[in-house]
Amino acid sequence: MKEKKSINGPSIEPISGKIEKIVIFLHGYGSNGEDLITIGSRWSQEIPNTIFYSPNAPFLCPASPEGFEWFKLFERTEEEIKKGLEEAGPYLYNFINEV
Template sequence: MPDTEFVSPHAPEPLPQSPSGRQWWDLNVRSDAERWAGLNRSGPGLDAFITAELERTGLPAGKLALVGFSQGTMMALHVGLRRPQALAGIIGYSGILAGAEHLKGEIKSRPPVFLAHGTMDQVIPVDALVSSVEALAENEVPRSWHVAHGMAHGIDRTGLSLGAEFLQKRLS
């Protein structure tokens, strides 16, 4: 993808366990209510970043894709499905569509979504993939997914390859 620019925003909060790491909200928080609160605190900042990048590059929204891992997946789904113009797509690894019960009243666009998740994920169980895919279906969002058997909280080669194919198709 030689004509593609990759930009990565920094999450707003420092990660206490790692001086160079960042987090969108406290990584130790795993409750649905706290995830939802974290998304709503950090979402406007990511949305503004995306808007600024589109203005900076002159790209239409349909030529921008969001890719996230774990909290990044949650952020990409939260913000990407609420933008007024559909993005090219959203890729999420080892995450969840947090606050899915709110989506019906807040969804503004339906970009295609690709999700990948490991069956041995101890941070966000693979059931999160199933519930996310079901919620996307209920909201008529095009979706595809990959289950990595035996993988923990991470990204496998097949998931990377499928994500690259998804991007190439959506951005060509």
């Protein structure tokens, strides 16, 4: 059986209790979902029917002990960039379809 590619991270429920909108934050290289979820706390007052997600990228970042990466930042050839996007894409696709 093929393993499902999944990611997770922090989220903030809508303060109204009713979900009408979804915001998904994607952190940068070497960071994690905690880095951006605080923006959701601030925005929730203005858009109270919104749930906020901030998933961790699927791969551990060798340059940051508590961080993650969506793809290798220092692989700059077109072939390597494409490979990285193809590897990360299914994780993000599955996350979006689950929320």
